[in-house]
Amino acid sequence: GAVVSQHPSRVICKSGTSVKIECRSLDFQATTMFWYRQFPKQSLMLMATSNEGSKATYEQGVEKDKFLINHASLTLSTLTVTSAHPEDSSFYICSAKQGRSGNTIYFGEGSWLTVV
Amino acid sequence: SQQGEEDPQALSIQEGENATMNCSYKTSINNLQWYRQNSGRGLVHLILIRSNEREKHSGRLRVTLDTSKKSSSLLITASRAADTASYFCATDFSGGYNKLIFGAGTRLAVHP
Numbered sequence: 021g022a023v024v025s026q027h028p029s030r031v032i033c034k035s036g037t038s039v040k041i042e043c044r045s046l047d048f049q050a051t052t053m054f055w056y057r058q059f060p061k062q063s064l065m066l067m068a069t070s071n072e073g074s075k076a077t078y079e080q081g082v083e084k085d086k087f088l089i090n091h092a093s094l095t096l097s098t099l100t101v102t103s104a105h106p107e108d109s110s111f112y113i114c115s116a117k118q119g120r121s122g123n124t125i126y127f128g129e130g131s132w133l134t135v136v
Numbered sequence: 137s138q139q140g141e142e143d144p145q146a147l148s149i150q151e152g153e154n155a156t157m158n159c160s161y162k163t164s165i166n167n168l169q170w171y172r173q174n175s176g177r178g179l180v181h182l183i184l185i186r187s188n189e190r191e192k193h194s195g196r197l198r199v200t201l202d203t204s205k206k207s208s209s210l211l212i213t214a215s216r217a218a219d220t221a222s223y224f225c226a227t228d229f230s231g232g233y234n235k236l237i238f239g240a241g242t243r244l245a246v247h248p
Contacts, residue, residue, distance in 0.1 A: 054235055063224060064179075064238040113178065117234050125236060127171075129178035
């Protein structure tokens, strides 16, 4: 089956620094990728929709200047958490939609971010 | 913002019992999906039910969908300790171009 890979799986960074998380579709082209954030014991909250070659569409309440999303190729989207603070510590999960018209969505394994 | 609500928030049962989780949503959907998540891990896709379907089975899983009530249920029969996890419904809503909105989830604990 299709695989979506996230890297890193765990990262610890200092407060005030930026950290980048990668989401790759390994064996298919993903015109659309989605980024979610999940706090402990809570559900997944959609942050933004990333389309290849265009600007991401952010959900209400998500700061686009803080969570930079780049989808430069059909197999890679990146989420950069800028000037990270402890409250940004969370589990970040991406998903990728296969093809333009299909509704099959594949999820990555997630990335744990801890800001100290 | 999240579209779905799930109940119960937590469910504790004994092995062999059935577990039923419910999900409600607010807008028209293309399909509804159920996912499982073990603590601190990624999501495992369980089953997808389309808006024109009413019931679907997969192994010990049975999903129903009532679009008039905007609700769905997931039944796990003959539960096992390995079924212990969080279960989420996710709606692919009409006009949302395939972005999935997740419900609050149900934390299921199955005791041996």
